[in-house]
Amino acid sequence: MASALLCGIGLLPWLSRTDPALTVLKARSTERDPTPAALAAIRGELGLDQGPFRLLGQWLAGLARGDAGQSWVSGAQVLPSVLQALGVSLLLMAGALAVALITAAAVCARTMWLGPRRRLGGRGPGGSVTAVLASLPEFLLAAVLASVIGVQFRWLPALGWYGPQWTILPSLALGLPAGALLGRMLYDLLPAAFGEPWVPAAAARGIPPRSVARQALRRCVPGLLPNLGLFVVGLTGGAVAVEQIFDIPGIGRLTLHAALAQDLPVLQTGTLALVLLAAVAGVLARLGAPLLIGPALRDGALHSLHRPTAHAPRTLPLLYGALLLAVIGLGLPRDPLLLETGSRLQAPSWGHPFGTDALGRDMLARIAHGALNTLGVALAISAVALVAGVLLGLLPKLSGPLVDTVNALPPVLAALLVTGIAGSGPWTPALAVAAVAWSPLATHTAALLRQERAATHLTATRALGAGRWYLLRRTLLPAVLPPVTRHALLRLPAIALSLAALGFLGLGSQPPSPEWGLLLAENQPYVERAPWAVLAPAAVLALLGALAVTAADGVRLPRLRPRRPPGTRPGPPAPGVPPAARPPRPDTAPPPYRLAHPSLRRESPPSGGEGIRSQGCSDPQATTGVFAARCTA
Numbered sequence: 001m002a003s004a005l006l007c008g009i010g011l012l013p014w015l016s017r018t019d020p021a022l023t024v025l026k027a028r029s030t031e032r033d034p035t036p037a038a039l040a041a042i043r044g045e046l047g048l049d050q051g052p053f054r055l056l057g058q059w060l061a062g063l064a065r066g067d068a069g070q071s072w073v074s075g076a077q078v079l080p081s082v083l084q085a086l087g088v089s090l091l092l093m094a095g096a097l098a099v100a101l102i103t104a105a106a107v108c109a110r111t112m113w114l115g116p117r118r119r120l121g122g123r124g125p126g127g128s129v130t131a132v133l134a135s136l137p138e139f140l141l142a143a144v145l146a147s148v149i150g151v152q153f154r155w156l157p158a159l160g161w162y163g164p165q166w167t168i169l170p171s172l173a174l175g176l177p178a179g180a181l182l183g184r185m186l187y188d189l190l191p192a193a194f195g196e197p198w199v200p201a202a203a204a205r206g207i208p209p210r211s212v213a214r215q216a217l218r219r220c221v222p223g224l225l226p227n228l229g230l231f232v233v234g235l236t237g238g239a240v241a242v243e244q245i246f247d248i249p250g251i252g253r254l255t256l257h258a259a260l261a262q263d264l265p266v267l268q269t270g271t272l273a274l275v276l277l278a279a280v281a282g283v284l285a286r287l288g289a290p291l292l293i294g295p296a297l298r299d300g301a302l303h304s305l306h307r308p309t310a311h312a313p314r315t316l317p318l319l320y321g322a323l324l325l326a327v328i329g330l331g332l333p334r335d336p337l338l339l340e341t342g343s344r345l346q347a348p349s350w351g352h353p354f355g356t357d358a359l360g361r362d363m364l365a366r367i368a369h370g371a372l373n374t375l376g377v378a379l380a381i382s383a384v385a386l387v388a389g390v391l392l393g394l395l396p397k398l399s400g401p402l403v404d405t406v407n408a409l410p411p412v413l414a415a416l417l418v419t420g421i422a423g424s425g426p427w428t429p430a431l432a433v434a435a436v437a438w439s440p441l442a443t444h445t446a447a448l449l450r451q452e453r454a455a456t457h458l459t460a461t462r463a464l465g466a467g468r469w470y471l472l473r474r475t476l477l478p479a480v481l482p483p484v485t486r487h488a489l490l491r492l493p494a495i496a497l498s499l500a501a502l503g504f505l506g507l508g509s510q511p512p513s514p515e516w517g518l519l520l521a522e523n524q525p526y527v528e529r530a531p532w533a534v535l536a537p538a539a540v541l542a543l544l545g546a547l548a549v550t551a552a553d554g555v556r557l558p559r560l561r562p563r564r565p566p567g568t569r570p571g572p573p574a575p576g577v578p579p580a581a582r583p584p585r586p587d588t589a590p591p592p593y594r595l596a597h598p599s600l601r602r603e604s605p606p607s608g609g610e611g612i613r614s615q616g617c618s619d620p621q622a623t624t625g626v627f628a629a630r631c632t633a
Helices: 002-010 020-028 036-046 052-064 078-114 128-135 138-152 164-194 198-205 209-237 240-246 251-261 264-293 295-299 315-331 363-393 396-407 411-422 428-437 439-452 456-463 468-504 516-526 532-552 610-614
Strands: none
Touching (some): 002 264, 020 036, 020 251, 078 251, 138 164, 164 240, 198 209, 209 264, 264 396, 363 428, 428 468
C-alpha cells in the first residue's frame, strides 16, 4: 500500500494533466514569463522528458543510498529539510499530545472518582462541554489564540518557531479538540469496566479506590491505543492549517507546499516519513494492548465490556436538535447571496440576527443554506465510513496495513490526490475526506473485536456448538456495533471540520458558496473587527457537536431474546420460591470458588459456604473477571 501511495504521488503531475515544468516555474518565480525556451530548460534540468516511471526509479535508487535528491524548486537537499521539518512536527505533536491527555483526564475525572466508589448509577449523559471542545475547528481555535493571546494581550508569541514558548499556543489549538474526542471515547468505556465483577471484590478486600481506578483505566486503554496512534500521526502530518497560521515549518506545511508546487522529491520523501511514522505507531499500539491486558487476552479470560445499559435521557439531543433546526428554518427564507454594501460587517440586530459579512450578506441566511450542503455531505460520509470501517475492522489482517497507510495521508494531501485523479469539482472534498474517514472506525472495530474474542462467554458459547455466523450475529456484532456507532457519531463534527478545513485552505468549495468552512475562511481576516462573522458558524459547529455527542449516548442495540414456541407464554415463578433463591444462570456463578491472587489470601479458606464471604467475594459475580485480585473457579 505504501508503494502504491508513493507511486500515485510520483504520477500526480501527469494524473492532473498539468505541465509540471510550468508549475515549477511559477513556484520558483511568479514574475518570470513561461516562454517555450524557459519551459524546455526546466524539463531538461529535471529530466521530465524521461517520463514519471524513470524519475520514480531514480528517486528510489537514490533513497537506497541515503540520498532523496534535490528540491525542484529551491535546489536544496531534500532529506535534511524533511528531517528538520519532521523534528519540528514531532515536537509540536508531543506538546499537543500532552494537552490532549490532560484534557481527556479532565473529561473522565468525575467518572474515575465515582467508579471505584460504586456511585455511577446516577451518572448522566453529560458531554456538552466535551462536544464544544471537540467541535472547535483547529484552525479557528488557532486564529483566536494567536489574535487574542498572542497579539492583543501579548502573553505568548504567536508567530514563528524559535523556542519552547512558541509551542504553547499551537499545542493548545491541536490538543484541546483531540483530547475532548479521546476523553469522550474513554468516558464511554469506563462505566463498563467499573461494572465488572472484580470491582466489588476489590472493594470488599479493601483495595484503595485509586488502585481500582488505575486498573480500570488499564482495562480500557487497550481499546483506545490504536486510535491514540491515529491521533499521533494526525497531529504530526495533519496540522497543516495550524502550521500555516502560526508560521511553523513542520512537515505538514512542507508537504502541502510541495504538493502545490509539484515538487515531487520533497512530496514523496515527506509522505514516506509520515508512512513510516504511521507504521511505527501502529506496531506500538498493537504490541501495547497485550502488555496492558496481560495473559487474559491470550487465555480468553476477559470479561466483556459490552453490557446492556439503560437508554440515556433524550432531553438534551432534542433540545440541541431543535435549536439547530430553528437556525436552519429561520435562515432558509433569506437570500444568502444578496449584497448590501451599506450594511458591511454589521453587528447582530433584529434584521440580521447573526450580523453580516464583509460584503453585507446576511450570516444567518448563509449559515442556513450552507447547512444543507455541509450537514448532508458530512452525514453521507459518516454513514459510508461506518459501514466501511466495520466491514474492514472485522478483517484486521486485511485492514491493518491499509489503515497504517491511509492514516499517514493527511486530508489535504488526499484532496490533492483526488483532485489530480478525478479533477476539481464540488464532490472533490467529500471524496478526499471519505478516503480517510473510515480508518479510525476500522481501527476501533478491530481493537474491540480482539478483546471480545478473548471473553469467557464467547468460549462457553462456542463450546455449546455455536457456529461462526451465530457468534458474529448474536455475540460479536452486538458488542462491537454500539460503541463504534457512537464513535462514528462523535466523528461527525470532525468530518464537517475536515470539509471546513479544506475550504479554509482553498481546496473545497469556492465563493460564493455558503459552505461553513468557506464562511470561516472568508471572515477570519475580520475576526477582530467583526467577531460575530466567525463566531456564528463556529457556534453552529459546536451545536452540531453537542447534538452528536448527546445523541451518541442513546445508541444501543435491542437485546436479542430467545424465541418461544408459538402459542406459549412464560409461566409464573414456582410458588414459595423467592426470586433470590432461583438457580443461577450457568454462565455467571459456577461454585465453588477459591481466591487465586496471593494478595487476597489471608489464610486458608474455611470449609463450607462461608469461605468466599469471609474473604471479600460474597457476590458470586465478583469472582470472575480480569484484575490483579481475581477470583477463579
